[in-house]
Amino acid sequence: MKxxxxxxxxxxxxxxxxxxxxxxxxxxxxxxxLPELDCKVCTEIFIDPITTPCGHTFCKSCxxxxxxxxxxxxxxxxxxxxxxxxxxxxINKTIHNLLQSFYTELCKQRQTALEHELYHNMQETPIFVxxxxxxxxxxxxxxxxxxYRLMIRRCLESRQRRFGMVLPDRNGQGxxxxxxxxxxxxxxxxxxxxxxxxxxxxxxxxxxxxxxRDGYHVGKIERIDDLDPEEEEELERKAIARAxxxxxxxxxxxxxxxxxxxxxxxxxxxxxxxxxxxxxxxxRLNSTYGEMPDSAAGFSFWVATVIPIDPxxxxxxxxxxxxxxxxxxxxxxxxxLRRQWWFARGGCTIS
Numbered sequence: 001m002k003x004x005x006x007x008x009x010x011x012x013x014x015x016x017x018x019x020x021x022x023x024x025x026x027x028x029x030x031x032x033x034l035p036e037l038d039c040k041v042c043t044e045i046f047i048d049p050i051t052t053p054c055g056h057t058f059c060k061s062c063x064x065x066x067x068x069x070x071x072x073x074x075x076x077x078x079x080x081x082x083x084x085x086x087x088x089x090x091i092n093k094t095i096h097n098l099l100q101s102f103y104t105e106l107c108k109q110r111q112t113a114l115e116h117e118l119y120h121n122m123q124e125t126p127i128f129v130x131x132x133x134x135x136x137x138x139x140x141x142x143x144x145x146x147x148y149r150l151m152i153r154r155c156l157e158s159r160q161r162r163f164g165m166v167l168p169d170r171n172g173q174g175x176x177x178x179x180x181x182x183x184x185x186x187x188x189x190x191x192x193x194x195x196x197x198x199x200x201x202x203x204x205x206x207x208x209x210x211x212x213r214d215g216y217h218v219g220k221i222e223r224i225d226d227l228d229p230e231e232e233e234e235l236e237r238k239a240i241a242r243a244x245x246x247x248x249x250x251x252x253x254x255x256x257x258x259x260x261x262x263x264x265x266x267x268x269x270x271x272x273x274x275x276x277x278x279x280x281x282x283x284r285l286n287s288t289y290g291e292m293p294d295s296a297a298g299f300s301f302w303v304a305t306v307i308p309i310d311p312x313x314x315x316x317x318x319x320x321x322x323x324x325x326x327x328x329x330x331x332x333x334x335x336x337l338r339r340q341w342w343f344a345r346g347g348c349t350i351s
Contacts, residue, residue: 037095040075134318138290161183
């Protein structure tokens, strides 16, 4: 971005300011001044310059990113303990105006490069490797790792206010292929740079290409939607017809093929048994996950969220497009839970 060539620094001429100096002297002055207008973190000219209490100036994005890793000035190591101070501090208008007046083209080039970078960032989905979340379900996140602090800021800057959430794999070396897109509903930044985020699950996805950006995972994703209602009805009709045909032959093992409505009823009865087993479970169900959804699709994810089984087992639901098939798997889990000694004795807990 920098240059010592007069031709590459198209700025205002001294005559425009009433200065009685030659263009050669003016260009010499601005070339000498330009290195002092570089951010010492990114080594580019300042964008939204912020001056610290210790007297050093950085791009706003650069100082906040530095504070993700250390609470000291990047140059002199002076303590900078209040992250929120820099998050909301006004820019240094003197330096900003100087750059805009004398280095107009350089500022435009720098801004264009940043916009291009932001656009490129938006083409891939940020991936938060943490826990299992289902569509329509709330998720509250405490963000403290530097890489995720940066990721969340970029999500907010892009105005998309969303990111993908996936489970780590069982060996902790990677992460699962299926996840849920989370929409940011609200965010509270703490004084030290950590943040508390309220999100809600939006839709499911499969990761088809993986990558990294500045320490956090990104990926290209493929959205997963449920079957159309007509397809669901046809799926149920064929399954019941196959079961009836099989059961018509007394030599075949009998197959039980409940309707979707019966699957929902069984799951509802199980949830009611949880509610009746403990007052604090009832309170947690109501306060954390909200009321039981009316739609079959929302109900399947709601039940899967509250029942106490391994999240890796639950994650199988993310790739199933049929509501009926999800409910069948959930009812299989419920049958296994009912046989557990802790449930039979009324000691049910939700983890």
